[in-house]
Amino acid sequence: MRRLVTRYSKLLRFSTVLPLPVTHALMILAAVAGAPGWFLGAAVASYVAEPLVYRYFQDADRPLRLGELGAAARVLIRQGSFVLLLVEAGGVGDATVATAALGFFLLNGLRAGALIGSAVLRRANSLPYATRNLGAGEPAHPPAEPAWHVRLVTLIEGYADLPPLALGAVGLLADVPALVIVGLLGSAAGTLVSYAAQIPQLRQMRRLFNGRRVGKDVQRRVAGYGPEVVLYFTGMAVNCYQANMWLETLERLDRKALVLVRTPEVVAALAPTRLPIVCVSRAEDMMNFDWSTVRVALYTGNTGKNLHLLREPDIKHVFVGHGDSDKDSSSNPVSKVFDEVWVAGPAGRDRYRNSDAGVRDEAIIEVGRPQLTGITTGPTGNDVPTVLYAPTWEGWDSEHSYCSLLTMGDRIVSRLLEQGAGLRVIYRPHPYTGTRMAAAHAAHNRVIAMIEAANQAGGAHRVVTGAEASLHDCFNQSDMLITDISSVISDYMPSLKPYVVTNPHAANDVTFRTDFPSASAAYLLGPDCAELTDIIAVAASPGADPLADERHRLRDYLLGPEHPDAMTRFATAVDTLAAAGPRSTLHTHGDPRRTAPAEPA
Known part of the structure; x- marks a missing residue:
């Protein structure tokens, strides 16, 4: 039965493309009959059907190509049928037919x-x-294609023959067949506007290629700068937040730092920074590039392209x-x-130890989170309590999904909004939200x-x-976080303000806090959100917060000690590794940078 339903659903989807072949067949029949009025009606129906078909069936090109009715074929059918109409309508001179063709x-x-x-x-x-x-005249990523030109190209691609077909059919009805020439000239003029807009950028692209x-x-420019520290980022523009969070930290180092990316669009998409940014797209160029001045490379993610820099034997590589x-x-x-793997505090070390990931304990260095220096502690002074709802995304697969938005998002926000003027809500979703699951995107909307x-x-x-x-x-x-x-969670800890962690699968509280130590000082929220009313009362009464002391202890466990500060610890880790001997001698002796305060009760 399921197989029949699947086949029926697929057949139904494929049938949504039928308006296109049907309208084109009607245009041909109208042309054969020499009926410009019917032809005009069929042509208009054809142009209207184009966007509607793709709106309801985004993969419409597949069945259309199977039926030899791709975009180029549809254009030629419309134009050929119009020339046929000129021939069959009668009263049109050979010169007009030849000019139209x-x-x-x-x-x-x-x-x-x-x-x-x-x-x-x-x-x-x-x-x-x-x-x-990297200085004047550098090979910068060309500016983005203007939105108006994107729209113009869309019109040229699918509707360039609309003016001559429409005006030509009207001309036949009005006994002025030469109107088709006016339409052709109009379409040509629009296409030439596109050429004029493209030429300057194409010249720049020719040089850049x-x-x-x-x-x-x-x-030459990189060698002149002489970077000692490289932040290596291989994601797309949507992932830029992963690199952006490290830019200011690297700016504060005493050593020369550079951002190395692998996707050209990222160069312009990264946040404002004074750090040099270099994109080397191709693997062969990357592996032939001279990185001899670099001592330490910092990696923001575990991706396949990391290999292209990891192969450099004279660089110390840090996750x-x-x-x-x-x-x-x-x-x-x-x-x-x-x-080495650099983590914020003892919690990060324990995660690797408990996961049996194979990372040596002596290779784990606790450096804090230097990005968090701008987070303020204590009351905000808001006129009304403000709750931040910041759910994570749906994850790469359902097994590793921690996203509350799918099952609880509507309920959480609804309960918060029910408080009326007595509560303010800030909704800040993960940048990836909805990229894997349509259901997450729908919940977000x-x-x-x-x-x-x-x-x-x-x-x-x-x-x-x-x-x-x-x-x-x-x-x-x-005044409070729900996440x-x-x-x-870790990033919110410096504020010492109350936070709520969702428990979408209604796990036992003790088990949940054991499995996820970062929730040990959190108010837990089950899938029915029954606890939310009492939790909101905590946000409205900062003095009545029984978990305040626990958050102080958890902060040190997640982020490490307050002194020395995280930036000092991070800079020391960079300097120590940059000055270290060959990679084969790393961690052969005790490392003074290692700290491991006891886990909070």
Whole structure:
């Protein structure tokens, strides 16, 4: 039965493309009949059907190509049927028919050139090199294609023949067949506008695609700068938060630091910084690049492209990650390929030890979280209590999903908004939310809709996403945090303000706190959110907070001691490793940087 349902569903989806072949068949029949009125109606229906089909069936190209009815074929069918209409309608001179046929041929040539140019511009993310902050004349990533030009290219791709077909059919009805020429000229003019917009960028792209020449220029600039510390980031623009959190910390080092990325779009997408940023896209260029001045490389994630720098034998390689949490990813066995793993505090060390990931204890260095210096402690002075809801994303697979948004998000936000003017809500989702599961994206949209509705009724709640999504600013504006098992917990600890951790599977409280030590000082929230009313009362009455002392103890366990401060510990770790001997001699003696205060009760 399930197989029948699956086949029926697939057949139903594939049937959504039928309006396109049907309307094109009607255009051909109208042309054969020499009926310009019917042809015009079929043509309009065809153009209307194009966006609707793709809206309801995004993979429509697949069945259309199987039926030899791809985008290019549909364009030729429309144009060929119109020329046939001119022949069959009668009263149209041979010169007009020939002009229309030749005009369509030339228009298609212009159209193809514009589409090829646009495709080349969008290949900017395959540039071999791109840089930032390496001096005047550097091979910078070209500016983004203007939104108006993107829309123009979309029109050229699917609707360039609309003006000549529409005006030509109207001209036949009005006995002015030469109107088709006006339409052709109009479409050609729009296509030439696209050419004019593309030429300056294409010239720059031509220079940037010369990998050998540009590579020598980048090598010369990097050698002149002489970086000693490299932050290595291999993600896409949406992942930039993983690198952004380290930029200010590296700026504060006494050693020269550089950000090395592997995707050109990231160069412009990274947050403002005075650090030089270099993108080397291709593996062969990366492995032939001279990194002889680099002493320490810091890695924000465990990805396959790490191998392209890990192979450098004279560099000390360190995994710093992008946040400490009780997630399995914070004790990944892959981390044992690094010379050292730097964690915030004793909790990070214990995670690796308890996970049996194979990382040697002497290779784990506690450096704190130097990014957290701007988080304020104590009361915010808000007019009304402010609760920050910051759920994590749905994870790479369901087994490792800690996301409350899927099962509890609506209920949490609804209960918070029920407090009316007596409570303010800030919703700050993880940047990855909805990237793997449509259900998470739908839940995210529902939460936003609920908050917008509450604001229309006089609320002052906030949704924080995109470029404005500074998590630390949200921390400082909140009186309480509601979150999932994630690095958000550790980052919130310097505030010493109450926090809530969701328990979406209703695990036993003792078991939950044992499995996730970062929740040991949290108020736990079950899937029915029955505890939320009492928890909100804590946010409204800071003095009545029974877990306040526990948070003080947990802060040291998660982040390490307050003295020396995290920036000092981090800089010392960099200096010690940079001055160390060959990698084979690392950790052969005790390391004074290791600290391991007792785990809080």
